[in-house]
Amino acid sequence: MTDIVPFLKSLISVSGLSAYEGPVARLIEETWKPLADEVSVGRLGSLHGLKKGRAKNPRSSIMIATHMDAIGLIVTQVADGFIHLEAIGGIDPRILPGTPVIVHGKQDLPGVVVMPPMKTLPEDERDGAIGLPHLLADVGLLPSKVAGLVRVGDLVSFDTQPLDLAGETLSGHSLDNRASVAALTVCLQELRGKSHDWDVWTVATSQEEVTLGGAATSAFDLHPDLAVVVDVTFGKGPGANGWETFPLGKGPTLGWGANLHPFLYKKFNELADRLEIPVTLELVPLHSGTDAYSVQVAREGIPTMLLEIPMRYMHTPVEIIAIKDVQRVGRLLSEFISGLKSDFISTIVWEEEEKSKTQ
Amino acid sequence: MKALIEKLTNVFSPSGFEDAIREVIRKEIKGFADEIHVDALGNLIARKGASAGVRDGKRVMVAAHMDEIGLMVTHVDENGFARFSNVGAVFGRYAPSGRVRFANGAAGVINNELLSNFRETPPLDKMFIDVGATSQKDCPVKLGDVAAFERPFLDLGKRVVAKSLDDRSGVAVLIETLRRLGSGPNEVYFVFTAQEEVGARGAGPAAYGIDPDVAIAVDVTSTGDTPMGRKMEVALGRGPAIKVKDAGMLADPRVVSWMVKTAEKNKIPYQREVLIMGSTDARAIQVTRAGVAAGGVSIPARYVHSPSEMVDMDDVENSVRLLVALLKSRVSL
Structure with missing residues (x-):
């Protein structure tokens, strides 16, 4: 297996905020082209890779969706050389001060997020973390220069560099969800040596962090018979030990709840067991907060499954994941795909149907 | 335009009960469209330009919601x-x-x-x-x-005050645009949408039916130009706001750049909009079917969702000019 880390590091070294995925899409396209039969772009900017199956037409198809867009910031106002900000996606403003950023103005400007002096804040907002409406980006230039280079609506992206940590873990921005894009790429690499009946749509979706709109429209467009969404989930860490958190490096989670199809859960769980890939049950009682939510109800409905990679410090510029989990997801996906028989869809049954069959 | 806005804001039609306003709009656009119909959600849809397969132009949907809170x-x-x-x-x-x-x-x-x-x-x-x-x-x-x-319509000269300028000012802009448009390369659907105020419920189905290549929502946007107001650069009187982002969506960057270029080429004043609260029909249209390149032309408005909303008539006029220029152009995103 090719080492996926350099590719993943390249993915988290570029911007590609929601609706502006271009920079990261180009990297993915370059890597997928030799691995897939066709690569095209959806109407909202999602990247669609197609690897054709060997069954006769009409072939069934499976869509594997991993979002490539990243959270970030956008300029709301430029005043006296300082840049006011609003979030694109769910930003935790507590960690923003001190974060290196790039302000994508008429030219890319390196900058840093700063807090204004306490005395300039309203009295009731001087304690605790400073909210986003009071934070600023400073690019170091004189006000007249800034006014000429930066406009309302310009993007501001994180510029933290990838950081190898001990124990084969990696830290950086946008690992949500480029770690999953890397896992899907591992899957594509593995599929080169395997035969599969089904058509495989590998999709790097746009705009997940804002509307889940890339996945919704790609699912409509590609009209797959099955879908698997890969995203990240909450890793166990300081003060995060509840049922909704999962250890890093101990394998991906398999989603279970109304948002996902129980039959697919069963199949993935059996497969992981057989391959001796560790997996954890992840309870998803409501909205999964992922593309699975919009994919499931596209067109006449799509049986959808969710795999997630545990991550610490989600939605910060210093997210952390374990490389092993990325590789495991890639392997699990490729094995699932190559194991799909052409009549798999007809074997999907609800428990009550199964019961009535055996009676 | 002022008289039209006064007439439109004097009609009472909350979401789901748009009959009265639909009737008024229908009269105003009579004779200007090639085809008019009302869909299952109550959206009033007027087509202008090439039907039977758009030849070299695009299918463009322009939406303004006619309902009110x-x-x-x-x-x-x-x-x-x-x-x-x-x-x-x-x-x-x-x-x-x-x-x-x-x-x-x-x-x-x-x-x-x-x-x-x-x-x-x-x-x-x-x-x-x-x-x-x-x-x-x-x-x-x-x-x-x-x-x-x-609340009676108030004429303050350059600026007017009324209830439901959200989005009857947008409706007026659409009506006037349809009247001035003439012939062009595109198949344009003017959609007076229902139920925007209860979650942009009308625009999605309308877009599903039309299946446009490009869509523009014309609605109001808040401003940052009042004493100690919100941190936002949009101000009354500085031209229509080209939406980059609101709380519900990011406008399609290709549409943003099409609008900016068109405004600059035609010397129409414009502003760039990043709105922190609220969204428009463009949000629902964008994710319809396989996706629609969607954006927004917003009329700057103060005191939105109060019975005394305020817009600047220059912004209204420049919104019409921008829309006419956009719809007459050959769209290549």
């Missing part, structure tokens, strides 16, 4: 006081002492129960409408009747 009667007590629920985002602070008008012509005033703290804004369920009745029996309104705020 309002109230629905939920209970009439024995003394004839009507309790109500909101239809769309009605803010408690704007409601007490407001006047409302029902579809059947009945009118009333809103007030609230006596509160222990008179400084606090009462929740809507502590308010009632007094329609001048003396008992449940002689009350002219009943359960399910809807009302909208009534």
Whole structure:
């Protein structure tokens, strides 16, 4: 297996905020082209890779969706050389001060997020973390220069560099969800040596962090018979030990709840067991907060499954994941795909149907 | 345009009950469209330009919502006081002492129960409408009747004040654009949408039916130009706002750049909009079918969702000019 880390590091070294995925899409396209039969772009900017199956037409198809867009910031106002900000996606403003950023103005400007002096804040907002409406980006230039280079609506992206940590873990921005894009790429690499009946749509979706709109429209467009969404989930860490958190490096989670199809859960769980890939049950009682939510109800409905990679410090510029989990997801996906028989869809049954069959 | 806006804002049509405003708009656009129809959600759809397969132009959808925020009667007590629920985002602070008008012509005033703290804004369920009745029996309104705020149109010269400028000012812009458009390369659908104020419910199905290549929502946007107001650069009088982002969506970057280039080429003043609260029909249109390149032309407005919203007539006129220029152009995104 090719080492996926350099590719993943390249993915988290570029911007590609929601609706502006271009920079990261180009990297993915370059890597997928030799691995897939066709690569095209959806109407909202999602990247669609197609690897054709060997069954006769009409072939069934499976869509594997991993979002490539990243959270970030956008300029709301430029005043006296300082840049006011609003979030694109769910930003935790507590960690923003001190974060290196790039302000994508008429030219890319390196900058840093700063807090204004306490005395300039309203009295009731001087304690605790400073909210986003009071934070600023400073690019170091004189006000007249800034006014000429930066406009309302310009993007501001994180510029933290990838950081190898001990124990084969990696830290950086946008690992949500480029770690999953890397896992899907591992899957594509593995599929080169395997035969599969089904058509495989590998999709790097746009705009997940804002509307889940890339996945919704790609699912409509590609009209797959099955879908698997890969995203990240909450890793166990300081003060995060509840049922909704999962250890890093101990394998991906398999989603279970109304948002996902129980039959697919069963199949993935059996497969992981057989391959001796560790997996954890992840309870998803409501909205999964992922593309699975919009994919499931596209067109006449799509049986959808969710795999997630545990991550610490989600939605910060210093997210952390374990490389092993990325590789495991890639392997699990490729094995699932190559194991799909052409009549798999007809074997999907609800428990009550199964019961009535055996009676 | 002023007279048209006055006429449109004087109509009472809360979300889901758009009959009255639809009838008025239908008369205003008569003779200017090639085809007019009303869909299952009550959207009024007027096509202008090439049908039977668009040849070299694009299929463009332009949407302005014709509904407005309002109230629905939920209970009439024995003394004839009507309790109500909101239809769309009605803010408690704007409601007490407001006047409302029902579809059947009945009118009333809103007030609230006596509160222990008179400084606090009462929740809507502590308010009632007094329609001048003396008992449940002689009350002219009943359960399910809807009302909208009534406030006379105010002409301040360059600027006008009225209720439901959100989004009747947008409706006026669409009507005027349709009248001025003439022939062009594109198949243009002017859609006067229903139910925007209750979650952009009308625009999605309309877009599904039309299946456009490009869509533009014309709606109002808030401004940052009032004393100690919100941190936002949009101001009244500086031209239509080209939407980059609002709380519900990111406008398609290709559409943003098409709008900016068109405005600059035609020397139409414009502003760039990043709106922190609220969204428009473009949000629903964008994710329809396989996706639509969607953006927004916004009319800067102060005091949005109050009975006294304010827009600048220059912005209204420049919005029309920008739309006409956009729709006449060959679109290549």
